[in-house]
Amino acid sequence: MTSLIFEACVANIESALASEAAGANRIELCNVLGAGGITPSYGIIERVQKLISIPMHVLIRPREGDFLYSNEEFESMIRDIEVCKDLGVAGIVTAILRENGNVDLERCRKLVACANPMSMTFHRAFDLTADAFTSMEEIIQIGCNRILTSGQRATAFHGASFISGLIKQANGRIIIMPGGGINEKNIASLRKITGATEFHLSAKMIKPSKMLYRNEFVTMSGEEADEYSHDILDPERFRKVRENAIA
Numbered sequence: 001m002t003s004l005i006f007e008a009c010v011a012n013i014e015s016a017l018a019s020e021a022a023g024a025n026r027i028e029l030c031n032v033l034g035a036g037g038i039t040p041s042y043g044i045i046e047r048v049q050k051l052i053s054i055p056m057h058v059l060i061r062p063r064e065g066d067f068l069y070s071n072e073e074f075e076s077m078i079r080d081i082e083v084c085k086d087l088g089v090a091g092i093v094t095a096i097l098r099e100n101g102n103v104d105l106e107r108c109r110k111l112v113a114c115a116n117p118m119s120m121t122f123h124r125a126f127d128l129t130a131d132a133f134t135s136m137e138e139i140i141q142i143g144c145n146r147i148l149t150s151g152q153r154a155t156a157f158h159g160a161s162f163i164s165g166l167i168k169q170a171n172g173r174i175i176i177m178p179g180g181g182i183n184e185k186n187i188a189s190l191r192k193i194t195g196a197t198e199f200h201l202s203a204k205m206i207k208p209s210k211m212l213y214r215n216e217f218v219t220m221s222g223e224e225a226d227e228y229s230h231d232i233l234d235p236e237r238f239r240k241v242r243e244n245a246i247a
Contacts, residue, residue, distance in 0.1 A: 004191075005198040006242055007057070007177065008233055009033070011040070014207075015233035016048045016056075022203075022235035023242055026055045028093055028121075033202065033231060035064035036124070039080050046087055055090035057121060060111075067097040067125040074107055081114045091119030093148065101130030103138050112143045120144045124179065127152045127159075136166060139174065146175035148200055155181030160193040167195055184240040191245050201241060205234035 007026045008019030011033045019027050029048055030037035037059045045058055060080050062073045069077070074096070081092055092115050096104040103122075112120050122144045129135040132152055139147060149166065151159015156178035167176045178190060179200030187199065209228035219225040 003197070004242075004245055005177075006238070006245075007179075007198065007200045008238060009037070009179070009200055009202040010233055011037070012230070012232065013044065013048055013051065016052055018233045018235045019238060020052045020054050022233070022238040024054060024238065026057060026090070027052065028057045028059060028200065030059035030061075030093075032064065033204075037061060038064060042083060045084065045089065049087050049089060055119075057091035057093050057119065058084050058089050059123065060084075060092050060094035061123070067095055067128065068099060069096055069107075077111065078114050081111065081118075085115070085118060089118060091115075091121060091145070093121040093123045095122045095125035097125055097128065101128065103129060103135050103142075105138055105142060108139075108144075109142045116143075119146075121146045121148055121177070123148045124150060127180075132162070132166065133169060136170065136174070140170070144174060146177050146198065148177050148179045150178070150180030153180075156194075157181060157186040157190050160190055163194045163196065182241065184237060184244050187241050187245045188247065199241075199245065201238070202231075203234050203237040203241060204231045205237065206230075207232045 005025045008024040009028045010016045010019055011031055016027055029040050031040040032038050038061045060077050062076050096107045098104045122139045126147050126149050150156045151162035153159030163178050170176055175198055177198040177200050178196050182201040206229050220227055
């Protein structure tokens with residue numbers, strides 16, 4: 001049987017450690033998962049790199065929102081990649097698009113060159129491209145190792161047939177890794193439909209704060225925000241996804 005790779009998407013040190021204990025083959029380290037992820041801090045990258053033994057890929061995304069970046073943002077991405085290389089990180093996860101929804105080939109080539117010899121994943125900006133199959137061919141040409149995608153749908157399960165088509169066209173030239181909404185209930189069907197061998201998931205749960213004193217009148221990020229909890233990876237859910245995929 002083909003070996004399956006399970007990449008845990010994590011946004012804090014606790015989740016990174018839990019994912020390794022739960023059997024993750026690799027992590028993608030990011031920050032602010034609620035916004036689709038942005039680049040984590042130098043300190044977090046350095047600490048996680050020291051604490052885990054499985055490969056770590058780091059998200060290089062300077063802000064939330066679209067994937068059309070200014071010159072200053074692009075230069076910051078280059079610097080973040082250089083930092084990851086200096087720290088011995090295994091890979092990066094990044095992408096840049098143009099105004100028309102095409103891949104920004106010139107800048108993405110520079111990102112690939114800067115990242116070498118680290119692995120390069122073209123992240124879910126791919127799901128916002130105007131022509132996914134043409135974009136995939138371009139991404140292959142510029143030297144990326146894999147594409148993270150939900151099949152241009154809200155979740156990978158809803159985009160499963162589309163992902164299957166991408167994998168067939170890729171024909172082993174690049175890894176197509178489904179991600180987005182993958183859980184213990186849909187992983188078996190997703191694997192069967194797509195034929196994918198790598199999967200990206202967060203397996204989140206809510207961890208209540210241990211704070212004793214609480215000011216319920218103040219929020220830091222909007223009226224509905226809960227300042228006394230945060231998301232972490234649930235190792236039991238992650239294990240269940242792996243078990244159901246393999247069963």
